Amino acid sequence: MSLDPSFVGRTYPPTAPYQVGREKIREFATAIGATEPAYHDSAAARALGHPDVVAPPTFPVLITMAASQQIVDDPALGVDYSRVVHGDQRFAYTRPVVAGDELVCVNTIEEISNRGGHAFLTTRTDVTTSAGEPVVAVWSKLVVRGES
Amino acid sequence: MELSTRTFRVTRADLVRYAGASGDFNPIHWNDRTATTVGLPGVIAHGMFTMALVGRAVTEWAGAPDAVVEFGVRFTRPVVVPDDDEGTEITVDAVVKEVTEAGLTRLDVTARCGDEKILSQARAIVRTTG
Numbered sequence: 480m481s482l483d484p485s486f487v488g489r490t491y492p493p494t495a496p497y498q499v500g501r502e503k504i505r506e507f508a509t510a511i512g513a514t515e516p517a518y519h520d521s522a523a524a525r526a527l528g529h530p531d532v533v534a535p536p537t538f539p540v541l542i543t544m545a546a547s548q549q550i551v552d553d554p555a556l557g558v559d560y561s562r563v564v565h566g567d568q569r570f571a572y573t574r575p576v577v578a579g580d581e582l583v584c585v586n587t588i589e590e591i592s593n594r595g596g597h598a599f600l601t602t603r604t605d606v607t608t609s610a611g612e613p614v615v616a617v618w619s620k621l622v623v624r625g626e627s
Numbered sequence: 628m629e630l631s632t633r634t635f636r637v638t639r640a641d642l643v644r645y646a647g648a649s650g651d652f653n654p655i656h657w658n659d660r661t662a663t664t665v666g667l668p669g670v671i672a673h674g675m676f677t678m679a680l681v682g683r684a685v686t687e688w689a690g691a692p693d694a695v696v697e698f699g700v701r702f703t704r705p706v707v708v709p710d711d712d713e714g715t716e717i718t719v720d721a722v723v724k725e726v727t728e729a730g731l732t733r734l735d736v737t738a739r740c741g742d743e744k745i746l747s748q749a750r751a752i753v754r755t756t757g
Contacts, residue, residue, distance in 0.1 A: 510648035511679040515692040536682040536695040565674045569699030
């Protein structure tokens with residue numbers, strides 16, 4: 480398995496807006512056992528200066544993982560998703576995601592390398608509101624394992 | 628900042644709940660047949676579930692659910708979750724590497740399952756003032 484390094488720098492069209500729901504944040508927080516009131520209770524979030532419940536730090540991956548299918552499914556790039564494992568994950572926040580956000584993702588291929596029979600693909604997803612306000616940048620490194 | 632060790636028990640039920648909440652239904656996180664077919668010892672936790680638990684430790688240490696400015700990890704070892712009531716346990720520790728004048732604290736985080744480190748280059752920057 481190897482990926483074409485000439486795809487580095489390619490940026491994909493913005494994704495359709497994702498509506499961040501209050502119940503989805505509560506469901507996610509419950510699933511990870513996070514009980515801080517600001518994840519569950521709008522009044523508690525407002526007391527911290529947020530308009531509605533705050534999402535836990537890794538919540539944006541729900542949105543970016545779906546958005547990055549644009550890259551994974553790009554037939555010209557040719558990623559075999561059945562051989563993909565998650566290598567690295569990183570988030571850099573301008574502000575937390577909150578319920579009521581309408582978020583758009585722009586995916587860019589930052590890095591491609593091929594070594595040891597495996598291909599390494601780093602994607603950056605810039606998550607903004609639909610009005611263009613930056614919220615969080617999300618990097619994922621995917622490893623496409625070779626067929627050894 | 629008080630950085631006491633955090634431990635998190637992880638069972639199959641937690642993985643099913645995370646799959647539903649996150650939309651990541653990859654069967655290696657709930658089906659032993661699939662997991663062993665692809666060469667894993669058994670069902671493993673979602674890497675992003677492990678990262679979410681580490682995120683809980685970080686926000687608890689920071690004392691605020693909205694304090695995280697940067698957060699990154701490398702997944703180095705899978706967390707195998709046995710099909711029993713005990714599951715497994717993840718232990719999370721951190722040390723402060725730097726406190727900046729801008730009120731940011733940089734943490735180096737260690738996450739273990741048993742004696743094995745499951746992440747490397749696990750780092751977080753949290754806002755600790757104002």
